[in-house]
Amino acid sequence: MTAEPGADRLKLVIVGGYLGAGKSTWLRHQLYAGAFPNAHLIINEAAELAVDDAIFGARYPLTLLSGGCACCEGQAAFLTSLRQLCDDRSRAAGPQGRTSIAVLETSGLADPAAIAASLRADPMLAFHLALSEIIVLVDARNAAAQLSADPLGRAQIEAADRLVITKSDLAPPSDTARLVATLQRLNPGATITAETRGEPVPLPDATGADPLPLADHATAPIRPVQIDLPKGLDWASFAVWLSALLAAHGDDIVRVKGTVRTPAGRLLLQGIRDHVQPPEILPDSDMARDGTIVLIGREIDADRVTRSLTRFAGDLL
Numbered sequence: 001m002t003a004e005p006g007a008d009r010l011k012l013v014i015v016g017g018y019l020g021a022g023k024s025t026w027l028r029h030q031l032y033a034g035a036f037p038n039a040h041l042i043i044n045e046a047a048e049l050a051v052d053d054a055i056f057g058a059r060y061p062l063t064l065l066s067g068g069c070a071c072c073e074g075q076a077a078f079l080t081s082l083r084q085l086c087d088d089r090s091r092a093a094g095p096q097g098r099t100s101i102a103v104l105e106t107s108g109l110a111d112p113a114a115i116a117a118s119l120r121a122d123p124m125l126a127f128h129l130a131l132s133e134i135i136v137l138v139d140a141r142n143a144a145a146q147l148s149a150d151p152l153g154r155a156q157i158e159a160a161d162r163l164v165i166t167k168s169d170l171a172p173p174s175d176t177a178r179l180v181a182t183l184q185r186l187n188p189g190a191t192i193t194a195e196t197r198g199e200p201v202p203l204p205d206a207t208g209a210d211p212l213p214l215a216d217h218a219t220a221p222i223r224p225v226q227i228d229l230p231k232g233l234d235w236a237s238f239a240v241w242l243s244a245l246l247a248a249h250g251d252d253i254v255r256v257k258g259t260v261r262t263p264a265g266r267l268l269l270q271g272i273r274d275h276v277q278p279p280e281i282l283p284d285s286d287m288a289r290d291g292t293i294v295l296i297g298r299e300i301d302a303d304r305v306t307r308s309l310t311r312f313a314g315d316l317l
């Protein structure tokens with residue numbers, strides 16, 4: 001008996017969610033716990049300067065797609081990488097060593113439904129690849145601000161098979177209950193769980209909780225810009241400048257990422273809205289990208305930001 005055409009297809013899991021929702025943190029935890037064994041990771045970042053791959057290190061087969069979202073500007077590169085994976089599988093002699101699952105971590109600006117549509121429209125991938133699940137992470141701390149300001153967060157939630165609430169450790173249970181009520185209303189068919197840094201936590205009871213208000217207007221598009229840090233910039237003064245910048249513009253600057261060299265080592269810098277996370281120390285590898293940060297947000301004028309930083313640093317250097 002011959003196998004049904006396309007029965008042994010490459011499975012694809014899409015891990016999506018808004019900027020800074022906790023996608024890399026969650027995925028890293030799942031991989032560590034043994035989910036998605038032998039997966040090939042595809043990490044997509046909207047900015048040219050990629051940071052998320054540093055979080056995974058060299059432990060997993062990984063394709064990095066930076067400089068455009070897989071749902072729009074980066075779609076061609078994304079589909080090409082999947083075709084390549086399917087080709088490599090067809091050439092493998094037997095099931096051993098064949099990649100059976102690919103996991104795409106989308107950029108925080110991507111709409112997973114548009115990615116799914118592009119897969120269906122590609123005849124080669126429609127035959128060789130099966131989209132097995134769309135998992136969307138939703139940040140309990142920032143969801144209210146995101147959903148009221150940007151229709152993208154809603155589109156991501158509506159596209160999910162499974163919704164994972166992250167950062168409930170940073171939000172009061174009453175806020176998380178409102179978020180649960182919102183998710184149930186937007187996507188009644190999706191399963192909903194809550195996790196803190198990848199560890200399951202109980203969902204609060206959402207009975208009677210008011211769903212959160214949603215954006216009903218299109219806003220200016222969110223785009224990444226890169227800022228080169230001046231040579232010799234002192235980490236402590238940079239942190240002061242960054243906090244001041246985010247305090248003043250945290251509604252428009254949604255995400256900050258970068259790797260910075262400091263006397264304490266190589267640090268992964270992360271900010272979400274006006275909140276800068278405690279930096280994580282990274283191994284000393286691939287340092288070519290150090291000293292540049294990515295700001296992702298609305299109508300950010302890179303020259304103005306650079307001038308502000310240079311002026312601030314000049315006063316202190």
Ligand SMILES: Nc1nc2c(ncn2[C@@H]2O[C@H](COP(=O)(O)OP(=O)(O)OP(=O)(O)O)[C@@H](O)[C@H]2O)c(=O)[nH]1
Pocket residue numbers: 017018019020021022023024025026052107108166167168169170195196197198255257270277278
């Ligand atoms: N307290 C807390 N912090 C978390 C949790 N999940 C993620 N974080 C932090 O949130 C920040 C952003 O997490 P990432 O995993 O980089 O988020 P992301 O969705 O991959 O970000 P982008 O790719 O830029 O959209 C990091 O500083 C994480 O340590 C959580 O459940 N609780």
